Amino acid sequence: MSKSLQAIRGMNDILPEQTPLWRYFESTVARLCDNYGYKQIRTPIVEFTELFKRSIGEVTDIVEKEMYTFEDRNGDSLTLRPEGTAACVRAVLEHGITGGGQTQKMWYIGPMYRHERPQKGRYRQFHQIGCEVFNLDGPDIDAELIVLTWRLWGQLGIRDAVKLELNSLGTSESRGRYREALVEYLSAHLDKLDEDSQRRLKTNPLRVLDTKNADTQAVLVDAPKMADYLDDESRVHFDGLKARLDAAGIPYVINPKLVRGLDYYSKTVFEWVTDKLGAQGTVCAGGRYDGLVEQMGGKPTPGVGFAMGIERLILLLETLEQVPEEISRQVDVYLCAFGEAAELAALALSEKVRDQLPNLRLQINAGAGSFKSQFKKADKSGALYALILGDDELGQQVIGFKPLRGQGEQQNIAFDALAAHLATCVVQG
DSSP: OOOOOOOOTTOOOOOTTTHHHHHHHHHHHHHHHHHTTOEEOOOOSEEEHHHHHHHHOTTSHIIIIIOEEEEOTTSOEEEEOSOSHHHHHHHHHHHTTTGGGOOEEEEEEEEEEOOOOOBTTBOSEEEEEEEEEESOOSHHHHHHHHHHHHHHHHHHTOGGGOEEEEEEOOOHHHHHHHHHHHHHHHHTTGGGSOHHHHHHHHHOGGGGGGOOOHHHHHHHTTSOOGGGGOOHHHHHHHHHHHHHHHHHTOOOEEOTTOOOSOTTOEEEEEEEEOSSSTTOOEEEEEEEOTTHHHHTTSOOOOEEEEEEEHHHHHHHHHHTTOOOGGGSOOOSEEEEEOSHHHHHHHHHHHHHHHHHOTTOOEEEOOSOOOHHHHHHHHHHTTOSEEEEEOHHHHHHTEEEEEESSSSOOOEEEEGGGHHHHHIIIIIOO
């Protein structure tokens, strides 16, 4: 017997009953980005592998173990994008849209791919929304990105469930000095480090700070601190960011172990974390990457951005029961028609109503059926009201109007008054 067809492990279908919440979340973020002056960019999901090796770093876990990489028919090495920043940098370079110091504020949305062990909130195909800003080097734009996310949490009703963690990684020079001190310290305690941290000590020592191993964390208590190696420029920048967050009333904590998993970060790094989702606690993260554009072959161009995981934030909304009631209702009004003449009249009438109320979610019964069966479908649709049109109503040029979710008696509404009545009951209420 042949194996039944199914989705690839870690790559999930988003079913019709789930998509209303996704659309609500995505439209909320998109509207907020528009309001802050960010313009959408759409990049391909496949890029040359070299792009990610040069940007993310060849000794990162993503490049070493997690990318979906393959050769195409031309022999080129291609990779499904594991994150969004590198593609944005490639796009601004290719199209020259940051030339001459032009400021670019952009946002993106789409699927990303990493070959990880699937678990709740972590998948091999996952979705992100991110913002990127080029050619602004002050702490004011770092603060704006954080303020934008803070406003989003407020709109979604999850502010009390997330916490902002901040750190500064300094410039590449100060980070290099810190790296040397950290390696020297950890090398003296090599036998107390877990196997993964011992490997990272040789390839990407700052990632040791990220370890979840309790024994290694105990060693890190007395390790050198990044703050002690910051250059003056980075310290002033970080102080400026904190001052702006204080002015905006946004609470935060300094996490000296926050380094992020990508090589291109410098100065500001931040994460929004929650304790409501178990181990998968980061819902949004980002920072500054002032050297990345130059590293990719462009002129020196400051950059800063963030990305948020849609799956985790959807899960958080569900966990906290912050899903708006209207999201679960996909139909406002369900129109039941009985008989051929009524069906024809219902089609014409419904289109006139849609012309007048373009935001009304009006569904007409399809497949005919008895009075009982149509009403059963109307109730199952989640509609607030049912409209009833049969031969008797058609003869009087009226339509039955029946509440399905609350108090109220059925009444008859004239055809030409239907849109106005629905506007009062549904669109405005």
